[in-house]
Amino acid sequence: MFRQLIDPANAVTAAGLVLSIIGINFAIAGRLEVGVAIVLWALLADHLDGVVAQRTQGRAAETGQVGKNLDSLADLVSAGVFPAVTSIIVGHGSTVTVAAGTVLVVASALRLSYFNVFGSPGGRFIGVPTTYVIPATAIIFLLRPAIPEARFPHLFAFVLVVLAVLHVSPLRVPKTTGIMYLVITAFCVGASIVLATRGLA
Numbered sequence: 001m002f003r004q005l006i007d008p009a010n011a012v013t014a015a016g017l018v019l020s021i022i023g024i025n026f027a028i029a030g031r032l033e034v035g036v037a038i039v040l041w042a043l044l045a046d047h048l049d050g051v052v053a054q055r056t057q058g059r060a061a062e063t064g065q066v067g068k069n070l071d072s073l074a075d076l077v078s079a080g081v082f083p084a085v086t087s088i089i090v091g092h093g094s095t096v097t098v099a100a101g102t103v104l105v106v107a108s109a110l111r112l113s114y115f116n117v118f119g120s121p122g123g124r125f126i127g128v129p130t131t132y133v134i135p136a137t138a139i140i141f142l143l144r145p146a147i148p149e150a151r152f153p154h155l156f157a158f159v160l161v162v163l164a165v166l167h168v169s170p171l172r173v174p175k176t177t178g179i180m181y182l183v184i185t186a187f188c189v190g191a192s193i194v195l196a197t198r199g200l201a
Helices: 002-006 007-028 032-055 061-090 095-118 128-144 152-167 179-200
Strands: 125-128 172-174
Touching: 002 007, 002 128, 007 032, 007 061, 007 095, 032 061, 032 128, 032 179, 061 095, 061 128, 061 152, 095 125, 095 152, 128 152, 128 179
Parallel strands: none
Antiparallel strands: 125 172
């Protein structure tokens, strides 16, 4: 079973999963901005593993299937569990933040399960991809100094619920291609530096 991680693409996916766990650890320790910064790199790993898989010659079909499911599990942690945990921490375990986190995780699991069965017909995702939550979380935390502290937990919870609804909506979303990869990479790197610097200050 562990041989599946020898596959370059699966190894990248596993690295992203590890980064997500580290991000959750920082969030629990109270270093929320640092946690978000780390999970942005998990998002980069999520984009990279697909590229690596396409360029890996002689990749067994079974390895690809394992990678597909491993990728979904990694996405559930980075884009579902991490934001939910972060929301609960920010809201000090309030009913609103716990409910928002729960809704997000369930919607993320359903969205990823649906994708594994039905794929992306016509080259478009059905429902907003779960990974969109990560840059949204980063943007909210970048704006945190300008948001009243008392309102921040509720705003974050509201955004997570909206995204959860969009995950399971019938919207058709184009796949990320071309220059958008560069835009996402630049944002993740830049935002992670800003957030990590702020969180470690």
